[in-house]
Amino acid sequence: MSKFLNEKYRKLQPYQPGEQPKIKELIKLNTNESPYPPGPGVMEAIKRNAELLRLYPDPQCVALKQQIASAFGMRVNNVYVANGSDDILNFAFMAFADEKSGVLMPEISYGFYPVFAQLHGVPCRKVPLAPDLSIDPADYTGRDGMIVIANPNAPTGRALALYQVEEIVRTNPESVVLIDEAYVDFGGESSVDLVHKYDNLLVVRTFSKSRSLAGARLGFAIGAAGLIADLERIRYSTNPYNVNSLTMAAGIAALKEDAYYRENCEKIIKSREETTKALTALGFSVTPSKANFLFVRHDRIAGETLYRKLREKGILVRHFATEKISAYNRVTIGRPEEMEKFLRAVERILEEETQ
Numbered sequence: 001m002s003k004f005l006n007e008k009y010r011k012l013q014p015y016q017p018g019e020q021p022k023i024k025e026l027i028k029l030n031t032n033e034s035p036y037p038p039g040p041g042v043m044e045a046i047k048r049n050a051e052l053l054r055l056y057p058d059p060q061c062v063a064l065k066q067q068i069a070s071a072f073g074m075r076v077n078n079v080y081v082a083n084g085s086d087d088i089l090n091f092a093f094m095a096f097a098d099e100k101s102g103v104l105m106p107e108i109s110y111g112f113y114p115v116f117a118q119l120h121g122v123p124c125r126k127v128p129l130a131p132d133l134s135i136d137p138a139d140y141t142g143r144d145g146m147i148v149i150a151n152p153n154a155p156t157g158r159a160l161a162l163y164q165v166e167e168i169v170r171t172n173p174e175s176v177v178l179i180d181e182a183y184v185d186f187g188g189e190s191s192v193d194l195v196h197k198y199d200n201l202l203v204v205r206t207f208s209k210s211r212s213l214a215g216a217r218l219g220f221a222i223g224a225a226g227l228i229a230d231l232e233r234i235r236y237s238t239n240p241y242n243v244n245s246l247t248m249a250a251g252i253a254a255l256k257e258d259a260y261y262r263e264n265c266e267k268i269i270k271s272r273e274e275t276t277k278a279l280t281a282l283g284f285s286v287t288p289s290k291a292n293f294l295f296v297r298h299d300r301i302a303g304e305t306l307y308r309k310l311r312e313k314g315i316l317v318r319h320f321a322t323e324k325i326s327a328y329n330r331v332t333i334g335r336p337e338e339m340e341k342f343l344r345a346v347e348r349i350l351e352e353e354t355q
Ligand SMILES: *Cc1c(COP(=O)(O)O)cnc(C)c1O
Pocket: 032, 083, 084, 085, 086, 087, 110, 150, 154, 180, 182, 205, 206, 207, 208, 214, 217, 218, 219
């Protein structure tokens, strides 16, 4: 840290992204990327549009917004797009959280939320999860301050039902309720349609997980026109070109080949269920997941030890040092053959541990 850094950022604890090591043959189950490549339409669109790089991208992102609006039965002014959904979360905290009432969020959730709160100087009001790691919607009804919930939640994978989300949105009419649906395509219920009914709901989505475009950095939000206009106000005050032209072309193409990504999600769900069964048979506790990952622990091996031993075998999962969840590992669902290798490695490690 230099002596020049502004006082207000000196205590900031930045988010720690999962590792992206360049090890050959690594089985990478640590950052919830899709194990399947982008579809042929995306590849084609990127080639076809490469010459656009000479020009600035359309700051209004009209073509992409239209495609998203029609895919979700919305109007263009209900759609916001940005450089990954992290970009949207940042702007949403900036726009809708205030210093007095702060942001209400589950104690165990996406690690970036507290960072954004800190960055924007708003208090983080963390609500504990139930012992089974589920969110009790009653903790969020009729509160004040912005509410941020990942649904399905990360890293637990547990999801709220649509009626439960609606209850939270309905009983907090003076606050923005942000529902982060990064993983909704893997079996959760989307709240997008509630946007027709409530002016305080912002649903945030990403192309990074179910649509195989983590590297392109593309996220979108669906909400009442007023909320979208507020976010645009901030985007036009920071970086109106935050979505590049190739990413826009890729996003449009991905929406046009939706069936391909749906099929991949089906494969991932099937593999998730098989892996859950296999891990349970090996004595693991596996949190019921509606996401493309599993949150697992075993009484006979510490979370950190399992993480380290898997890493030695070239398999990367995500371990969080946070006290309450340090017994767990989060395991992204990869291709079936990768999950097979993961399970064999886990078996061997458990055998070693009990010798
Ligand atoms: C991965 C993830 C994001 C970030 O997605 P990007 O669009 O890649 O920035 C946001 N929220 C949650 C809960 C996530 O797991």
